[in-house]
Amino acid sequence: MLYDFVIVGGGIIGLATARELLYRFPRTKLVLIEKEGTLASHQSSHNSGVIHSGIYYKKDSLKAKLCREGREAIWAYCKKRSIPFKTVGKLIVALTADEVQRLDDLYQRGMENGVPGLILVEGKDIKEYEPYCNGLKAIYSPSTGIVDWKRVCLEFAQDAKRSGAELVTSAEVTSIEKRSGSFIVSTPNNEYESRMVITCGGLYSDRLAQMTNGSPHPKIIPFRGDYLLLKKEKCHLIKGNIYPVPDPRLPFLGVHFTPTMDGRVLLGPSVVLAFAREGYAFDQLNMGELIETLTYPGFVKLALKYWKTGVTELYRDVVIDAYLKDLRKYIPEIEPGDCLPGPAGVRAQAVSPDGTMVDDFQLDYDDGIMHVRNAPSPAATSSLAIAKYIADALPVNTKMLRT
Numbered sequence: 001m002l003y004d005f006v007i008v009g010g011g012i013i014g015l016a017t018a019r020e021l022l023y024r025f026p027r028t029k030l031v032l033i034e035k036e037g038t039l040a041s042h043q044s045s046h047n048s049g050v051i052h053s054g055i056y057y058k059k060d061s062l063k064a065k066l067c068r069e070g071r072e073a074i075w076a077y078c079k080k081r082s083i084p085f086k087t088v089g090k091l092i093v094a095l096t097a098d099e100v101q102r103l104d105d106l107y108q109r110g111m112e113n114g115v116p117g118l119i120l121v122e123g124k125d126i127k128e129y130e131p132y133c134n135g136l137k138a139i140y141s142p143s144t145g146i147v148d149w150k151r152v153c154l155e156f157a158q159d160a161k162r163s164g165a166e167l168v169t170s171a172e173v174t175s176i177e178k179r180s181g182s183f184i185v186s187t188p189n190n191e192y193e194s195r196m197v198i199t200c201g202g203l204y205s206d207r208l209a210q211m212t213n214g215s216p217h218p219k220i221i222p223f224r225g226d227y228l229l230l231k232k233e234k235c236h237l238i239k240g241n242i243y244p245v246p247d248p249r250l251p252f253l254g255v256h257f258t259p260t261m262d263g264r265v266l267l268g269p270s271v272v273l274a275f276a277r278e279g280y281a282f283d284q285l286n287m288g289e290l291i292e293t294l295t296y297p298g299f300v301k302l303a304l305k306y307w308k309t310g311v312t313e314l315y316r317d318v319v320i321d322a323y324l325k326d327l328r329k330y331i332p333e334i335e336p337g338d339c340l341p342g343p344a345g346v347r348a349q350a351v352s353p354d355g356t357m358v359d360d361f362q363l364d365y366d367d368g369i370m371h372v373r374n375a376p377s378p379a380a381t382s383s384l385a386i387a388k389y390i391a392d393a394l395p396v397n398t399k400m401l402r403t
């Protein structure tokens, strides 16, 4: 059978794209292929569960545009489908004079990005928003929320299925071969011929791009984020999201306090090199993948540049008291013994050979194939907008697709 679309990867981006393509081009034939037995097994279910408002991102970047559109779309979607979410808001808190300066810049950026309702909060007023939080100054964002992204993924999957998508799990794509006018996408047990292919492989997005002779750059470097969980009796200390002022050199938002939809409070995530692309703990090691990372010139340059930050992160990750010391700068009522080991996620961070971490979303289209090469946070928030962006970019001729 000749498909119109093969989507590789059943995370939030693949699922949102499947749904969008079938809404836009009904009666087309689409199959989504996922290597795991369950959809959304990786980043899309191992994250902070935040619906970002879009403060941080450079003006005119894809992140700024698609986060803004995606945030509005996801609110509407959750309401329509009765998916539980909460608009708990978010406070970005400056602790030092230097951070106050950066906070003011961040506020300007948030305003430029059209984030609704942002408020600059003086230190003495912080407790009106977060009664247990200390700080010199803060930004309050009322339009930040929380949701269970896995739940959203499963709803997207239902939509796609209802519109006729085939969702194939436990099938790893091992090659993508270009023929004249079509592609052959192979898994160990099957071959799928398709007019167009969209790869949304998260932690393996670079490998999938290379299957069609795409550039080996940027390479995905896996950065694990470990969370702590606040003891139940202390969860009342946190009302909404509390974030630090991020380090402008890095594409990570820093260790934050995040309430979850099931009533817990996550503290984290840290940023440490994962020893496997899907390595969720120190003892999950894939020697081949680790060597591949350590010998990548971009990683070597990155490590040389940020080795101090890396060592501090590693220390904090291993020594809970060090982690706690930082958290207590914001919420001094958190005491030793209040934090328990929590879940972990692995970020797929694209890194260029010169050691630059690719900040913006990167989607490369060429002659029938779209590779989503970099879709880090806030890609879950932006997922519905990314899906539209992909559908807009594909040169689909509706007549051609009426099979």
Ligand SMILES: Cc1cc2nc3c(=O)[nH]c(=O)nc-3n(C[C@H](O)[C@H](O)[C@H](O)COP(=O)(O)OP(=O)(O)OC[C@H]3O[C@@H](n4cnc5c(N)ncnc54)[C@H](O)[C@@H]3O)c2cc1C
Pocket (backbone or CB within 6 Å): 008, 009, 010, 011, 012, 013, 014, 033, 034, 035, 036, 039, 040, 041, 042, 043, 044, 045, 046, 047, 048, 049, 050, 051, 052, 171, 172, 173, 174, 200, 201, 202, 203, 204, 208, 225, 269, 344, 345, 346, 347, 348, 375, 376, 377, 378, 379, 380, 381, 382
């Ligand atoms: C710790 C952490 C916290 C985050 N917090 C937030 C947040 O609060 N808010 C937010 O908006 N974003 C957040 N993000 C980012 C967000 O989770 C990701 O950007 C998003 O989930 C990416 O989705 P994806 O579909 O691209 O990747 P994934 O969810 O990783 O999906 C990729 C899929 O491709 C499959 N795959 C790979 N290779 C193959 C192959 N060869 N054949 C078949 N299948 C294959 C994988 O098994 C996987 O299921 C966070 C991410 C992390 C790691």
